[in-house]
Amino acid sequence: MGLNGGALLARVLAEVAPVVFTLHGGHLDSFFRACGTEGIELLDFRHEAAAVNAADGYARTTRGLGVAAVTSGPGFTNAYAGLANAYADGVPLLLVTSAPPLRETETNELQGGIDQIAAATPVTKWAHRITTPERIPDLVGLAVRHAVSGRPGPVLLELPIDVAFTPVDESRLKPAGAPAVGPAPAAAPEAVREAVDLLRSAERPAIVVGEQTLWSHVEEPLVRFAETTGIPVFATGPSWRTLPMRHPLNAQSVTSLAVLPLIGASGPDTVLLLGARMGMFTGGGPGVLVPADARLIQVDADPVEIGRMAPVDVAITGDCGRALDALLAAAEQGAWPDRSAWAEQAVGAHKVMEDLFADAPEDMDGRLHPFRAAWEALAALDPGAIVVTDGGESAAWAESALTATEPDLLFRLGYQGHLGVGQGWAIGAQRAEPERRVVQITGDGAIGFHIQELDTMVRHELPIVTIVFANDTWGMSIHGQDAVFGPGNDVITRLAPTPYEKVAEAFGAYGERVDKLADLGPAVRRALDTGRPALINVAVSNDVVHPVTTALLGDLTATDEIVIPYYQNLPRTGA
The missing domain is CATH 3.40.50.1220 (TPP-binding domain)
Incomplete structure (x- = not known):
């Protein structure tokens, strides 16, 4: 296959992207086929949002650029959540998406009808549509410089399928600026x-x-x-x-x-x-x-x-x-x-939190106290692990017990509070640091967003250990509703007691359930020792509220204000 737009994109991206996180779409086949020739690994997912989350996690771990590629239409709209999360947190990544042929716009075409550039603009530092393949080298350089300069953030390049398959005359290619920036400015x-x-x-x-x-x-x-x-x-x-x-x-x-x-x-x-x-x-x-x-x-x-x-x-x-x-x-x-x-x-x-729960009971009506569970799980890790937290109170309990271990890098939910990012983050981090152990602690609510990425971990032999704190509820949500409306008045905050360890086994990963505190540390060590993707399903109690939930709710007792949970209360005006 001669040089075309997709192959040229792979050639240029090979300078900055040893791996592209993706999910197949035929629009990008000319690019995908050229990636192997250019030495780019394609790490494919089961959902586009998780692929973008992985590019995000890879960027945070390497302190560089993450690259993802998805098809147009549903691929782009699925990926949008990952873009928004990266934009809010200031993470440098490049998302490549495709589009129907330029000449077929406004024909009710397949995977078209959406102005993807307009849609991406609010959640990117820069978004651009490539209209001729000869511009690919300088536009990729421009995209990367936008992503990594100043306050970092995501960028998007749209490559229509006709541009991707158009042959390129190399003699017409002009020298382009490097996809990198010079030294950052020094302080005055x-x-x-x-x-x-x-x-x-x-x-x-x-x-x-x-x-x-x-x-x-x-x-x-x-x-x-x-x-x-x-x-x-x-x-x-x-x-x-x-x-x-x-x-x-x-x-x-x-x-x-x-x-x-x-x-x-x-x-x-x-x-x-x-x-x-x-x-x-x-x-x-x-x-x-x-x-x-x-x-x-x-x-x-x-x-x-x-x-x-x-x-x-x-x-x-x-x-x-x-x-x-x-x-x-x-x-x-x-x-x-x-x-x-x-x-x-x-x-x-910070030891006040540890002291507050240090003497908490191990068992609460047949389930583990979440702080004690977090402490035991983290204490089982060797120094230098990458710890990914996802979920509401599950993540908060893990962060409260962090001194039980000595992580190299911590991932936690950002400004969007976007549940479900942990699977992609963990995959991106593990790909970036294959010799380091990556452990995700998540809740049974958050794991449901992208549990299918266990399949991605298995196929790509990524030995990530996922620890699910399962209390059969959306913990922060039900505790917030209890505080605002009174116990027993919760709405759509309960989950089924799903055997997540069996879901993991069905995907080909190692799975284990833990109901006793003394069994948790050994279970985590067994999972680590398998050298395979693994999931430990830990039954934790919903009867204890993390203090961060109370703090986020604000002053619920105010009588001279309109109570707005999670934000600042509004002053009452008039009688």
């Missing part, structure tokens, strides 16, 4: 000096590391900066790599800031937001987690984010990694005050 020296001066003069400084640091190798300089300054480090956002889990300055999740007043401690008076966006993951409104009177230093690649919800004392626009290097260099010049007492309080706040 005067801003760095101001930031270090503020931190040095603070009594209770804190660092909040956000999702944007995922795209820079900040782990080593972050440890050095924290140890040089004595400042505790909190983490926030959809996924993170931060200080080693048991490092004495690792204060864990930023939600621990809400615990400080409960233990009689003051909150931070100065906060360095390192790639952390103000919003849902910092408590929603000003003063919820980050004190309203705290001085703020904000580092972000997107200047629009700086000062989004509160005034900022020092603004640093640029790459988080380069900014941290500059901050570290400045911090190493001169002594820092002793902040050991404050750091001990800040780091100890």
